[in-house]
Amino acid sequence: MTGFAHRHLLGMESLNAAEIAMLLDLGDRFLEINERPIKKVPTLRGKTVINLFLEPSTRTRTSFEIAAKRLSADSVNISGSASSTVKGETLLDTARNLDAMAPDVVVVRHAQAGAAEMLASRLRAGVVNAGDGAHEHPTQALLDCSTIRAHKGRLDGLDVVICGDIRHSRVARSNIWAFTKMGARVRIVAPRTLLAPGLEAMGTPGSVSIHERLEPALEGADVIMMLRIQKERIGGALFPNTREYSRYFGLNPRRLALAKPDAIVMHPGPINRGIEIDPAVADGPRAVILDQVARGVAVRMAVLYLLAGGDAGPSE
Amino acid sequence: MTPRLPPPDSDLLERREILDAAGLGRTLRRMALELTERIPQEGRPLYLVGVRTGGAYLAQRLCGLLAEAGEPRPLLGAVDISLYRDDVFRGLPKPEIGPTELPEPIDGRTVVLVDDVLFTGRTIRAAMDVLADYGRPRAVKLAALVDRGRRELPIQPDVVGVVVETTASESVRVMLSERGEGDRVVLRERRA
Numbered sequence: 001m002t003g004f005a006h007r008h009l010l011g012m013e014s015l016n017a018a019e020i021a022m023l024l025d026l027g028d029r030f031l032e033i034n035e036r037p038i039k040k041v042p043t044l045r046g047k048t049v050i051n052l053f054l055e056p057s058t059r060t061r062t063s064f065e066i067a068a069k070r071l072s073a074d075s076v077n078i079s080g081s082a083s084s085t086v087k088g089e090t091l092l093d094t095a096r097n098l099d100a101m102a103p104d105v106v107v108v109r110h111a112q113a114g115a116a117e118m119l120a121s122r123l124r125a126g127v128v129n130a131g132d133g134a135h136e137h138p139t140q141a142l143l144d145c146s147t148i149r150a151h152k153g154r155l156d157g158l159d160v161v162i163c164g165d166i167r168h169s170r171v172a173r174s175n176i177w178a179f180t181k182m183g184a185r186v187r188i189v190a191p192r193t194l195l196a197p198g199l200e201a202m203g204t205p206g207s208v209s210i211h212e213r214l215e216p217a218l219e220g221a222d223v224i225m226m227l228r229i230q231k232e233r234i235g236g237a238l239f240p241n242t243r244e245y246s247r248y249f250g251l252n253p254r255r256l257a258l259a260k261p262d263a264i265v266m267h268p269g270p271i272n273r274g275i276e277i278d279p280a281v282a283d284g285p286r287a288v289i290l291d292q293v294a295r296g297v298a299v300r301m302a303v304l305y306l307l308a309g310g311d312a313g314p315s316e
Numbered sequence: 317m318t319p320r321l322p323p324p325d326s327d328l329l330e331r332r333e334i335l336d337a338a339g340l341g342r343t344l345r346r347m348a349l350e351l352t353e354r355i356p357q358e359g360r361p362l363y364l365v366g367v368r369t370g371g372a373y374l375a376q377r378l379c380g381l382l383a384e385a386g387e388p389r390p391l392l393g394a395v396d397i398s399l400y401r402d403d404v405f406r407g408l409p410k411p412e413i414g415p416t417e418l419p420e421p422i423d424g425r426t427v428v429l430v431d432d433v434l435f436t437g438r439t440i441r442a443a444m445d446v447l448a449d450y451g452r453p454r455a456v457k458l459a460a461l462v463d464r465g466r467r468e469l470p471i472q473p474d475v476v477g478v479v480v481e482t483t484a485s486e487s488v489r490v491m492l493s494e495r496g497e498g499d500r501v502v503l504r505e506r507r508a
Contacts, residue, residue: 029414032416033399036450037451038450041399041400042400043399043400
């Protein structure tokens with residue numbers, strides 16, 4: 001076997017620290033392939049990866065597609081508007097039809113929490129959760145861990161601020177699981193209306209703290225992660241207007257100065273310049289946002305490698 | 317294809333010593349000399365590329381020996397073939413992928429692949445695929461410390477340290493001081 005005991009990657013909640021570290025190590029190895037003149041290795045030749053994206057996505061879908069291609073797997077993309085879901089087919093029926101074509105891995109994004117898990121229980125293919133509702137987005141957490149580890153040398157003992165719309169954020173959830181399992185402390189910052197219940201209980205006792213103001217949470221922080229304010233939610237009851245949000249929760253140079261001098265600034269993208277992050281910070285020397293994107297391809301290669309290879313294990 | 321899982325160390329009995337530390341040093345010096353004799357001048361400086369992990373250490377040593385012998389200092393690189401194996405998902409206990417490091421372009425160079433033990437030839441086949449992904453060398457030569465025979469592909473070394481006849485149940489282990497072991501080459505056999 002490949003040393004990875006899972007057939008699917010559904011969330012960071014179900015991985016332990018050793019498994020996360022193994023995925024990160026493997027991702028670091030794959031990073032080098034992306035710098036070669038010929039960015040391709042023959043490892044997954046003959047394997048098929050289906051990217052089933054039933055929610056809009058450019059970055060994540062492209063990243064998975066490039067990851068598959070660089071490992072020589074054949075990848076097929078199915079997006080929400082092009083799929084038969086618009087003709088009324090259920091997710092399960094769509095997936096069963098895809099499964100009948102014998103893919104090795106199905107990467108799924110869906111608006112419903114638990115969609116990936118449901119597919120994993122019914123399909124022969126390995127399933128990668130590429131975002132299910134406000135539940136989890138594990139490969140985003142892996143690329144964030146990879147980026148932090150590259151810049152800080154470790155995750156253990158770091159103070160990480162996650163600020164933004166926590167309530168609707170699967171990125172926040174996956175990252176809280178991942179960071180706390182790897183020994184970091186997480187400071188959650190959000191207006192009260194954009195918090196979610198039960199966040200403190202996610203990490204080991206004392207590893208997750210909740211803050212309703214950004215400034216005190218920034219003090220001494222090693223990593224600052226700003227989440228995108230989802231414009232579709234603006235104007236609703238939870239979120240009155242962007243100017244007010246930006247005034248209290250936007251990351252500008254003055255606020256950044258409260259963190260450690262070598263703190264890094266992260267954002268899962270796409271960024272709203274001037275709302276959650278000031279352009280001077282987003283383009284500044286402390287931002288590692290594009291490094292996150294580069295590492296996304298590498299960790300996704302690691303995930304596909306482990307899942308596509310798993311069921312072909314030793315024949316003995 | 318049946319995978320060839322390396323048996324755990326505990327299942328292997330040492331049969332005999334093929335080379336001791338002095339013998340290994342002597343053999344490498346002779347290999348360095350043969351490289352200088354067999355490869356025409358237009359192939360200089362040589363580009364030594366070790367196959368991870370054992371071959372990478374040997375390539376480093378050969379590089380030093382060639383420089384001592386007055387050769388223009390060879391270029392040094394290393395390839396990891398894990399992702400190019402034809403049995404990548406059969407028999408890899410866990411994915412251990414090392415970096416491929418070719419600091420200078422290999423285009424137009426004479427590359428000498430260096431491996432510790434030449435056996436079926438499948439490793440070298442994979443190493444040549446890696447090289448092809450990086451460029452087009454002028455020529456690729458093969459130097460192996462031990463040729464234990466039993467080839468499964470039409471691959472032959474240009475320079476070889478020791479030739480050892482082996483059976484399928486035997487294996488050759490190259491121990492190197494770089495890995496914290498004394499320099500030694502031994503023939504081992506699977507416990508019955």
